[in-house]
Amino acid sequence: MTINYPNGSKINQYTNPKTKKETPAKRKAETTQFDNRGMNFEEDINQSNLYYLNHDLAVICKKPTPIQIVKVDYPRRSAAVIREAYFRQASTTDYNGVYDGYYLDFEAKETKNKTSFPLKNFHPHQIQHMEKCARQNGICFVLLWFSTIQRCFLLEFSILNQYWRAQSSSGKKSIPLKSIEEKAYEVELGVAPRVPYIDYVKKIIKNRKEKTS
C-alpha cells in the first residue's frame, strides 16, 4: 500500500529511489519528515513484530547475530568488555516464532530490481534451514521487498525452493516478478503493523487445513 499525502505525492516507506544519489544526511532529513517512517524494510518488520508481541497476536523474534568472541576484559566495578570478536555466518534464518501454536520461520530480503528477485540474496544455509523446518511442518517463507517499485510479497518456501533447485538446470538466477505475482501473496503495507504478514500466514494455515480435511 502506498500512502498519499494531501498533495497527492506518495510516501516512500523504505528507500526512495529518487533520493538514492543523495547523501545519507540528506536522505535522513527526507525520511525523518515522514514522522520517522521509511527507515528500512528490516526495521519495519521488527516494528511489526513488536506490534504483534504487544497485542498478543504472535511472538516472533529476530535472532541476534552470532559472534565469535576471542578476548574479553573484565575491568573492576564495571561490565565485561569484549575486546576482540568476529562476525560469524548465521546458520539459520533471521526470524522465527509462534503464531497460534504454529511454528513460523522466515527471512526478509530486498532488491532494487524492478522485474525479478535475484536468488543470490539467499544463502545456501538459509535454504537448508528452511528445508529442515518445512520437513517438520513449520510454516516457512520469505518476505520480499522490491524497493524501487515499492511492492512486498510473502513467498512460501516450497515455491522459492523450486526456483532455487532449478538454478543449475535452468540457469535462471532470479525469480521473475510475474511469477511472484502469480505464486506469492502481495502484502499490503499498513501503519500498525507496517508489514502485516500474519494476515497471509493465516491464509497459509487455512489452505493447509483445507488440504488435510
Next chain:
Amino acid sequence: MTINYPNGSKINQYTNPKTKKETPAKRKAETTQFDNRGMNFEEDINQSNLYYLNHDLAVICKKPTPIQIVKVDYPRRSAAVIREAYFRQASTTDYNGVYDGYYLDFEAKETKNKTSFPLKNFHPHQIQHMEKCARQNGICFVLLWFSTIQRCFLLEFSILNQYWRAQSSSGKKSIPLKSIEEKAYEVELGVAPRVPYIDYVKKIIKNRKEKTS
C-alpha cells in the same frame, strides 16, 4: 538414566559432585576419560539438538548471545574485527524451534541443590517470554538438571509459572524436588540423544490432543 561401568561405578554425565573441590584441570582430566562425555548440561542439550537435526526429528536452535557492538575495525584484506562490545541481557529463552509443526520454547537450568530447585535461576524476562509463547499455544517448558543427584526433569511452563507467581505470597523461593517428581516428567538420559526431551514433548502433545478431543 545412570550408566554403570563393569565394576558397578556410576558414570557422572555432568558435574561429578565428588570432584567439585578439585581444580578445573583435574576435573577436565577426570571427565575426558569418559570418552568426552560429561562436559556439561548445556553442551549435552546442544548435542541432543544436533542429533535431532541430523535425524530430521526436530529443528531446535540455541539463540546466540545478544551483544551490543560499539566499535568495529575494518582492517584491509581481512575480516571486520569487533574492538568494543558488551553482553546484553537476553529478552527471550535460550532455545526454540519446531517439532512436527509445533513450536517449542524452553530454557535449561541446573542446580547443585539436592532437595529443591531455586526459582532465582529464572529471570523475569524468561518467564514473561514463555508466558507470551504459551498464550500463542507454544509448547513451553524448562529442563531442570540436579547435578548433585544427577536427575533431569522436564517441567511444563504452566507449572513453573504457578510457583513463580506464588513467590510473593507464599515466600517460597524454590520448587521442592517432591513437587517436581510429582508434576514434571523425569527425563531418562541416554547416549544418542543424551537428553531425549522430545520423547516427553510427544507426551505433552498427546495430552493436549486428548484434552481438546
